[in-house]
Amino acid sequence: MPQTNAYAWLGQEPAPRMLVQAVRLLGTLETPGTRDNPTILSWADEVGGAVEDVYKADSIPWCGLFMAVVAKRAGREPPRDPLWALNWGTFGVAVPDRPMLGDTLVFVRRTPEGRRAGHVALYVGEDEEAFHCLGGNQSDRVCVTRMSRSRLYAARRPAYRQRPQNVRFIALARAGALSSSEA
Template identity: 50%
Template sequence: MKPLPPAYGWIDDLRPLPRILEEARKLYGTFEVAGPGNNSAIMGWAKETGLTKTFTADSIPWCGLFMAVVAKRAGWPMVEGPLWARNWAKFGTSADRAQLGDILVFRRAQGSGHVGLYVGEDYGAFHVLGGNQSDGVTITRIARDRCIAIRRPVYRKTPASAKPVQLAANGVLSTNEA
């Protein structure tokens, strides 16, 4: 497992993590291949989730694929049409306030979207662990006002760590997660 940036190292010390976040953490540091090649790990996620007919190259936006594979590995169902980020607004149940391990759906230009997992927040942004953020599985800050849905897995027993997390507002604010 690749190390997290120092500002997020606390995640590796916190147990138990929500299952979906635990699965996502294992994939941190995976990056697509620049140019015509494909990362075999990312292409393997398409095979694992049964999405090889619609996901044929890692140059295709893959934040939804990332969510599909971590949801599947955590034992949660995928949403219909999981490659379309905004479809994740139908996952689990709606929540008014984000907490560790929640799925956040964001709007982007021209009706497109982005999806990732909440790891914290500051006064103006959510800190999001997601795929296809700067072409990899990274943690990035995304403006709160772009969030259109907070979705929570339906837990039998909510992990003790599933709560809001206040973080410092350090790092660049993302404007385009691709």
Template identity: 50%
Template sequence: MDLPRQYAWLEREPGPRLLVEALKTYGTIEKPGAGSNPSILAWAKVTGLDRIYRSDATAWCGLWMAYVALQAGWDVPLNPLGARNWLAFGVPQQKPALGDVLVFWRGTSGGFNGHVGLYVGEDAQAFHVLGGNQSDRVMIKRIAKNRLLGARRCPWRINQPVAVRPVVLAANGALSTNEA
């Protein structure tokens, strides 16, 4: 998996399943230029989005999130390719925790563009987010807390896993300003 040292503890996390499935994709890289990464195109096929999503030149954070959610056994929102559509997933949360889906604005807060990923922790300024299409790969980035539109938790059918908890991390690395 080759996680950065600061995040190596994630390899030992027992859950939630959404996070466990997401970590299996860590390091997937978009193919530069005209080609597309076959793994990313396979995600489109598995999710049934291959008629719409045909190239990794298109923003793919929502595709990644849909693939991960389906692998973990969760339903996805209508039009999951739109990052902001993930605000309809699960149960809204005031305080994000490990494995929660985080939705951010890009460009302007009232605009159309967005980004979606998973909470792995936070520092005073930023959430540490595991997501697809972050610098053209699946990786962890720091995203400013003031860009958060909403946090959503899986709609647990029985009991929420004990691993779902806030995680405080060191503020290492620059803040991301554009995840695409």
């Protein structure tokens, strides 16, 4: 269930499949402190491969894990090493013009130590200043947040055999602060 009435319409979208799967996970929270949310940890087992060997605590950035489980559940193959958000810049096909509903958006961010890192989420709309993105590890939960357009690294679309009819540009009102760091 979307976190506010502003995004309640997401629950009525019939496609794209990755977006439908992501909406089902809205509200999932990271467990504070030294405990871990068993739901988030189970996603690593579900994704499998090297992910389950690496991902052992929800204190590890998990936006890529969220996207990998959403992709798997939607019948899509995640990119190699999906925990690294910037690797999602190779997922599917490049967006030829502007992002649309359900596209994968990859953003650049700086770690507290000043290193370059990334964040990955799904496009649900945009305003003049930001993309509205549904993703994991956004304020330690699965939610929709606004991401500055200037941070966009890559926009990717699943390689559809037939693009769902509701994949479209969505103009939204500016609401809420811009995210500055998602880890």
